[in-house]
Amino acid sequence: MSQIHIKQGQIIDPANNINRIGDVYIADGKVVSVTHEPAGFKPTTVIDATNKIICPGFIDLSTRLREPGQSRKATFKSEAIAAASAGVTTMCLQPDTNPVIDTPAVAELIKELAEKAHYPQIYPIAALTRKLEGTELSSMLSLKQAGCIAVGNAQQSVKNLLILRRAMEYAASHDLLVMFRPNDYWLGNNGCAHEGAVATRYGLPSIPEEAETIALAQCLELVELTGCRMHFGQLSCKRSVIKIYQAKKYGLNVSADVAIHQLHLTENDMIPFDSSYHVLPPFRTEEDKQYLREGLASGTLNSICSDHQPHDIDAKLGAFPETEPGVSALETLLPLMLKLVEQGAISLQQGIAALSENPARVLHLNSGALTLGYAADVCVFDPELTWQVNAENWKSQGINTPFWGQEFKGRVTHTLQAGKIIYSLE
């Protein structure tokens, strides 16, 4: 087996409380030392990490690769390359594929697609309810046995609270994590923008933050009732952060993440009717953004996800409310996290933990750290290297990003997955 020596980089491994210049030694796909050269170590590959940062590979809690069913938007092949180039080594796939991940056959198909794309660490999230319709429970146990890491309902709401209660009880019975984006269907009212001054000015159907906070409050009550382990995804507003803070203090077994773009953009940044800003939940206010940042800094929100949603051109070509929501976000994940550090919102250790150690804990995975014996999922990046978001650099099939054309600092130079180099910058 190959032996890899990553030399003289700044090792940042929050789980093991390491932050120093040093070397990482990998053999047989595993981390074998982060201190000294093991006896008899004969590296087949040496990576020079001088002036670079060595950290655990990133774990993305919410991604869409669009297969099966929507290969016109993206494929496992295209997005696995994009993910590798972004330092991402593990991805959780939302169940809103076509067909929905609500049968073991679809989960197995995804595992097969992942193998073919040479990107083994793709974990499907099973549908919480059949076809995501919120009316019948999915076969959660069979789906878990077929490799699903959690259950969730993607962008769909579960309108009926009795069904949500039963789904959570059933998931709890099989110790399944529920990953959920709280959104009250009725209050959401098929909106496409934050209910505020901007939506009012442009006459856009709007979504109040209460669509999220009321659904979140209901879920928190149901967590207490059912004993279900719940992770809230892509929170977007101030009062959601406060609610999670209070729930944790109260002792509920919950965790939460925020999508990276929500930490940077608000309703005021939207270029009128530019569909690349059409996301769900919508971009909210400056105050919400600040609370999300503080929530991340204080650990109330423990993870950052990309909420990657690549689209074909046609999906974003139309009048704003008629376009499909979502951002192609994998490749801007690291530079946008580094921007948070540069702006003083979080420390670099916190940023890396939110992309590795913390999501690993949410998923109960033995990864997200450079612990001896763990699979060597490693990201090496140059924090000073600038690059532009353009056709030459972009790997994802979806070019739907509000950051298109912008220049960023921080770029991945090497990505290793289980000790295999899956990406290196030319």
Added chain:
Amino acid sequence: MTENIQLNSEGKLKHFLSIEGLNKTLLTEVLDIAESFIGMNDQQIKKVPLLRGKTIVNLFFENSTRTRTTFELAAKRLSADVLSMSIATSSTSKGESLLDTIRNLEAMFVDMFVVRHAISGAAHFIAQHTAPHISVINAGDGQHAHPTQAMLDMFTIRQVKQDFSNLRVAIIGDILHSRVARSQIQALNILGAAEVRVIAPKTLLPSHVESLGVNVSHDLTSGLKDIDVIIMLRLQKERMTSALLPSESEYFKCFGLTEAKLKIAKPDAIVMHPGPINRGVEIDSKVADGPQSVILKQVSNGIAIRMAIMAMAMQKQGAAG
């Protein structure tokens, strides 16, 4: 941050999509040019050759008899060739996309699109994606803007009141769903009205409505005090079924404009309505047809305003070669 796609590099009107982003000078120019066309209505030959040889297509994805008719007449009086198309939204949402429709018409050498669409932002979208020599006029998009209607209302107000600076204007009714109200509020603020007041129950007001530059009242009686111009908005029947209002009769009782309520406003206040009127729902017939009503004046002014806007947008084209 907002690049204004409505203006060309020399600051002249290229598209007319919304009032936002236009300045007082330009809005006043629209009103002045419309003024020069108004005399034509009484002439034997109601035509000028300003747009001779130009092709204008009215693309109506949403039904409207009156707006379409006035745009058609305006185009004909400018001697343009005009084609009106009503396109049911159902046929575009399935087969042909909005962009395909536009591309096909472009291929027929069209110079201007007049667009009405049920989705906010549709006119912007077309303006952004159409060939650079084509002008787009927004004839109403979703709940966003209806700038030509707002300008004809400003024209009517100026005809009667001359100056905007001392005017207190009340807009009453369904502000939430009204593209007309949004455009009127912007125009009144740009032209320097002393106050714009919106009067409606909370269910018919958008959130953060004050951010549009208005004062808010939920009571018609107190809200009409000191008002010079009353603009009534049409109330759609479906607002009852979507639980925004309990009944038409209760709405009329609270927000319907009657002769008694009209007396609370200034004695020389004028009453406006973008039409079509729901008599006995938002306005009493006696007021709609009464001496203070300028509703029919609005309709005739609609032609002159649309002529002015079309001529201005095309002028830019001539100058650019």
